[in-house]
Amino acid sequence: MPLNEAAWKERELNLTAAREFAEYLNTAPKRIGEDFFRYHPDFLLPSLSWTHDHKMHTELWDRGFPQELVVDAISDTGIGTTMTTTLHHDDGQIETKTRKVADVARIVGSKRAILFLFTERWRAKKCRLCGKRFVAEKPGARFCSSGCATDHRESYKKENWKKIKDRINADRREEYRTQHPKKRTGTPRLPIHRGK
Numbered sequence: 001m002p003l004n005e006a007a008w009k010e011r012e013l014n015l016t017a018a019r020e021f022a023e024y025l026n027t028a029p030k031r032i033g034e035d036f037f038r039y040h041p042d043f044l045l046p047s048l049s050w051t052h053d054h055k056m057h058t059e060l061w062d063r064g065f066p067q068e069l070v071v072d073a074i075s076d077t078g079i080g081t082t083m084t085t086t087l088h089h090d091d092g093q094i095e096t097k098t099r100k101v102a103d104v105a106r107i108v109g110s111k112r113a114i115l116f117l118f119t120e121r122w123r124a125k126k127c128r129l130c131g132k133r134f135v136a137e138k139p140g141a142r143f144c145s146s147g148c149a150t151d152h153r154e155s156y157k158k159e160n161w162k163k164i165k166d167r168i169n170a171d172r173r174e175e176y177r178t179q180h181p182k183k184r185t186g187t188p189r190l191p192i193h194r195g196k
Contacts, residue, residue, distance in 0.1 A: 014116035015135065018123060021113035022133040025061055029054040043109040057110070061133055062126075065118045074111045128152065 003011065020040055027036045029051045037043070044053065060069045117124045117135075125136045127144035129152045134144035143149040 014112060017109040017113035018116050018135040020109050021057070021061075021117070022124075022135050024110070025054070025058055025133045040109065057114075060114065061117075061124055065114070065121050065124060067118070070114055070118045073114050 020043055024032070024036050024040070024043060032050050032054065056069075056073065060066075060073055063069065122139045123136045124133070125141055125144075126133055127148050128142045129148040130144065132144045134141075143152060
């Protein structure tokens with residue numbers, strides 16, 4: 001069934017939320033406030049323990065989004081009826097928003113990401129080289145970036161060459177001997193010394 005414009009927009013919102021979720025999980029728990037929430041203030045509902053939430057979400061990703069953990073993650077608010085978000089802009093201005101938790105919970109990015117990745121589990125991947133979590137565009141994706149893919153390929157080629165180079169070189173020498181039978185392949189000639 002082809003997607004209409006609204007469905008494409010919804011899909012893009014879901015993919016964006018899933019990428020932000022991967023970025024959140026790749027951020028060290030102690031640095032979430034400084035590095036992540038500064039740019040994504042409404043991604044998660046406020047919590048008494050960011051470390052606990054981060055650990056729970058990491059387990060959710062690593063276990064492949066099992067249904068029981070997904071239900072726990074999207075149903076738990078753990079806070080009161082209102083929430084206040086403080087934004088620190090680059091120009092030094094501070095903006096504060098107070099909203100109802102029920103309103104924010106419907107649009108919060110982490111819940112959108114969790115539901116999306118629950119329905120499309122194949123997208124939640126861990127890079128085989130660096131270990132970062134990422135959202136795959138194709139089911140066969142194994143690396144988070146083209147840089148990691150290139151680095152893996154280069155190291156694979158080096159390791160593989162070390163294993164097979166003696167056999168390949170022997171095969172090449174044999175092939176050369178059979179293709180060029182007139183060339184001498186034996187003991188090298190000794191140089192002729194001429195007297196003075």
